[in-house]
Amino acid sequence: MxxxxxxxxxxxxxxxxxxxxxxxxxxxxxxxxxxxxxxxxxxxxxxxxxxxxxxxxxxxxxxxxxxxxxxxxxxxxxxxxxxxxxxxxxxxxxxxxxxxxxxxxxxxxxxxxxxxxxxxxxxxxxxxxxxxxxxxxxxxxxxxxxxxxxxxxxxxxxxxxxxxxxxxxxxxxxxxxxxxxxxxxxxxxxxxxxxxxxxxxxxxxxxxxxxxxxxxxxxxxxxxxxxxxxxxxxxxxxxxxxxxxxxxxxxxxxxxxxxxxxxxxxxxxLYERRKEMDNNLNQWILSLDEQQLRTFVDTLYHVITASKADNLIDFTAEWRRSMNGIIGALKQVDEETVKMLKEMVRSLFEIARANRKRQIAAKTEGAWNLLTQKQKPEKQNKSKPSPL
The missing domain is CATH 3.40.50 (Rossmann fold)
Structure with missing residues (x-):
């Protein structure tokens, strides 16, 4: 190809x-x-x-x-x-x-x-x-x-x-x-x-x-x-x-x-695993209010820009300096914001776990229905035989 x-x-x-x-x-x-x-x-x-x-x-x-x-x-x-x-x-x-x-x-x-x-x-x-x-x-x-x-x-x-x-x-x-x-x-x-x-x-x-x-x-x-x-x-x-x-x-x-x-x-x-991850991410984003999303993105942006890099190329090329800046920025994040971020990330994992449980339950039910269907005895044909 x-x-x-x-x-x-x-x-x-x-x-x-x-x-x-x-x-x-x-x-x-x-x-x-x-x-x-x-x-x-x-x-x-x-x-x-x-x-x-x-x-x-x-x-x-x-x-x-x-x-x-x-x-x-x-x-x-x-x-x-x-x-x-x-x-x-x-x-x-x-x-x-x-x-x-x-x-x-x-x-x-x-x-x-x-x-x-x-x-x-x-x-x-x-x-x-x-x-x-x-x-x-x-x-x-x-x-x-x-x-x-x-x-x-x-x-x-x-x-x-x-x-x-x-x-x-x-x-x-x-x-x-x-x-x-x-x-x-x-x-x-x-x-x-x-x-x-x-x-x-x-x-x-x-x-x-x-x-x-x-x-x-x-x-x-x-x-x-x-x-x-x-x-x-x-x-x-x-x-x-x-x-x-x-x-x-x-x-x-x-x-x-x-x-x-x-x-x-x-x-x-799409790959099944990818669809599952995408679905979890979308549900998570839609579950957060505007303030939570602003806090999450603004904090992430603040941490990245603390690396002093103007673009992602410099950020990755000089990763040691970038990481030092990020570590310093994380120390400056106030406790209330850190607490909110932890709660948001926890909610993402909770959504993923709940979706996974539903998938397992649906697969189990489907397998059980298939198994019981196969075990049903075939109905005997009780109609009279044709004289011909």
Missing amino acids: GTVLNYLEKYGKYTFAEMPMTEVDSLALCQLSYLKFDGMVSEEGEPVILKSLREHPDYEKLFADVRYEKVNRALLEEMIQSRRFGHMKLNYYVNVIEEKWETQFSAVTCFPDEEIVYVVFRGTDETIVGWKEDFNMAFLSPVPGQEYSVRYLESVTGKFEGPFYVGGHSKGGNLAVYSAMNAAPHIQDRIIRIYSMDGPGFRPEVLEKCGYDKIAEKVVKILPNSSLVGMIFESDMHFQVVKSNTFGLLQHDPYTWQVTGNHLVRAND
Whole structure:
């Protein structure tokens, strides 16, 4: 089985007139949005052709996020060399990081050919403030990034006519869905499809308030079969499960998703153990009130930022210094907060234990019913034999 890189190598020779947009194209564009286009693609100016980026003096800055540096280089090179994406235009790039408002938001609009427009939202980048915003989604609605996404979608789609796609990976998938369900009706009518690639869902009251049903049929949510991020608040959304080349949380990396031909390889369902863990986590979050959630996330953020690292790359690279800062920060947490945190964590384990007991009881009852059914004597046929 291949990956999105193998797909581009094999199918990049086809234009969109020769082979229509596929879900793997969407995955490639979602990942492309992680590149740092600052100073290369403008917010309001002329569009930039993808091929031209190779000659830009700031080309190396595209790969500042070292988490995906090697594979992102390969992705961009394959796209540049292809007939399919080489002449794609990029425009309306924004990148906002506001530590005060705990916001990290980035989006870019892609024009693969004259007939196709794809509005793509970047997922969580390597900044710690971006990571914090993901957690804020658990209790705040809307978070600033979600509000930005609605304004961005309405502003950008007013600059061109016709239908378009919208999508994103991770938090970008959440923003794609959020912006679409809060956009004006005439914009919603123009949307062809909304891709959420392992993006977190929404609290039930948010889906109801924002009228998710208006766009539900256009949403394509794709999860790897050990998804954690994409199963946060996953409830009524229908999702498709794909296979990955790796295990656990590493499956969140779209470069591990298996591709055959021009589509992703489907799995039957999420792993049973993963579904159980996701269900426990969602029940736990919904069981806490807003103050408890704020305390939990704010304390966690305070502890992480005490490491003095500006981003998760520095945090992990200098882990000894990071841990010293964390240990110091933990000592400063007041007793009341520590007590609240202990109670919240205890409630998570209680929910998990209760769910496990119910599962065992259901399995036991099912096995007992099956056993007693097999032991029932077959009814004798007392009808008179046929004279024939």
